Amino acid sequence: MKKIIVAIDSFKGCLTSVEANQAACEGILAKIPDAQVVQVPVSDGGEGFMEAFQAAMGGEIVQANVKDPLMRPIVAPYLLQGDTAVIEIAKASGLTLLKPEERNPMVATSYGTGRLVVDAVRRGCKHIIVGLGGSATSDCGIGMLRAIIDAFAKGGSWDDVRQLDDVRFTIATDVTNPLCGDNGAAHVFAPQKGATPEQVLALDARAQRFAHVSAKHMGRDCQDMSGAGAAGGLGYAFLQYMQAECRSGISLLLDTIHFDDLLQDADYVITGEGSADCQTLMGKLPYGILQRAQRHDVPVLLIAGRIADEQQLLAAGFVRVACINPPGTPLEIAMQPATAKENIRLTIQNEGLS
CATH class of the missing domain: 3.40.50.10350 (Glycerate kinase; domain 1)
Incomplete structure (x- = not known):
């Protein structure tokens, strides 16, 4: 046979x-x-990532009230299996959530992805796997970080967020681009999300400023790490602020199954x-x-x-x-x-x- x-x-x-x-x-x-x-069932971090992991490891799809890339309220799903969550960022911050005429990475925010992280942490998750594909954003994950601060450090700063101290993050992406420069998030990916040439330059400058301030404040600089440019710089935010491990999406899934x-x-x-x-x-x-x-x-x-x-x-x-x-x-x-x-x-x- x-x-x-x-x-x-x-x-x-x-x-x-x-x-x-x-x-x-x-x-x-x-x-x-x-x-x-x-x-x-397979996925490299984008479309179908959550479903592929559910087929591999079981668990239940849960719903969370979040915001779309334009801060409109939506309900987004993620996978919960024991103390592990699998989040597909496109469910909250994806390009498919916007009409073509609404695409604008100058204003699109990853805030909704942050709300998914918050929900998973509140449910007791200690390992969060994040598929970084299909984003509408180019905000370096600033929106996501703001959502986490709003939930866990109202009126405070990132330094006041302690709820993630015992949470391990794994980001799944096959994008190896850095955050900034000619091969960075803005230059390579923002045009696909509706950015004009002028906006690309502005987005890249914004990313450089954010990376500079973050490195100075935290004493480490992840902007050139492989995957930092994924999902409009969301990869960078996970690497810099959550010390995430970056894995090839398909490699991570194939190991899991x-x-x-x-x-x-x-x-x-x-x-x-x-x-x-x-x-x-x-x-x-x-x-x-x-x-x-x-x-x-x-x-x-x-x-x-x-x-x-x-x-x-x-x-x-x-x-x-x-x-x-x-x-x-x-x-x-x-x-x-x-x-x-x-x-x-x-x-x-x-x-x-x-």
Whole structure:
């Protein structure tokens, strides 16, 4: 009996990881009815991060009253398992919470993420895992810090916050950018959140000032650490103020689910994402899965809605790279969930896995 692991990232704006995995599973069983299929919901820190960890470690989804990036009241979920919380910052501070015309990183705040942290601490959490993906903000986490101060040190400062002293933070991101400069949060990511070239310069200057003041006050400077530029500088706030450990999102998840143990007797791994190209090889989720599988000599098939740089992907070690969409498929058709599911199913069914 063949054992096939399916671990496909979400197709953003189209399918969740769970939905993509299920479609692939149906394709496998149509071709190999007696196959043992192990479905692994995955995320690298962005969309689906909370759900992937719930599938891995159980727990319950709880709700908290928070603020969106424009300080409007919303209810946001996070995962609670014992004294561990898993927070996906996009649930409170995400770009998808704003209409396109509302996007403005000059005013968007991470305050809501702070409210999620506060809620988790009040429930007794001692380890908080934070997925840093999909943010609408570029405020260096200042909003988040303000929310924590408002809750735990009313009228005081960060130095008066003692409730986090025994709380351990782990941030999950595959962004390695520093906080400031040409490769920093503002220059690289703020334009995607609606920033004009002038605003990018202003945001970067604001980040430099905040980092300078923070370093002077605290006696350490985390602005150049890997991940500091993630989520509009939220990574920096966690590193600087909470001494968080920064982990690759996919590596953290794969360790949590004991992925290496699953690979021991596997015959194939199927992974994928919405669009695959040479950037996939720069630490994105399918590449993290490929690296684990290669250690166990398990072949990996990569599927995607769009494929570029196919030879580079094959040279990296994927045994096959398959585009799920027939040539000439219009984007608006390809992005329909029912179409995407069927195309994944047919692609896998037609692959030589037997």
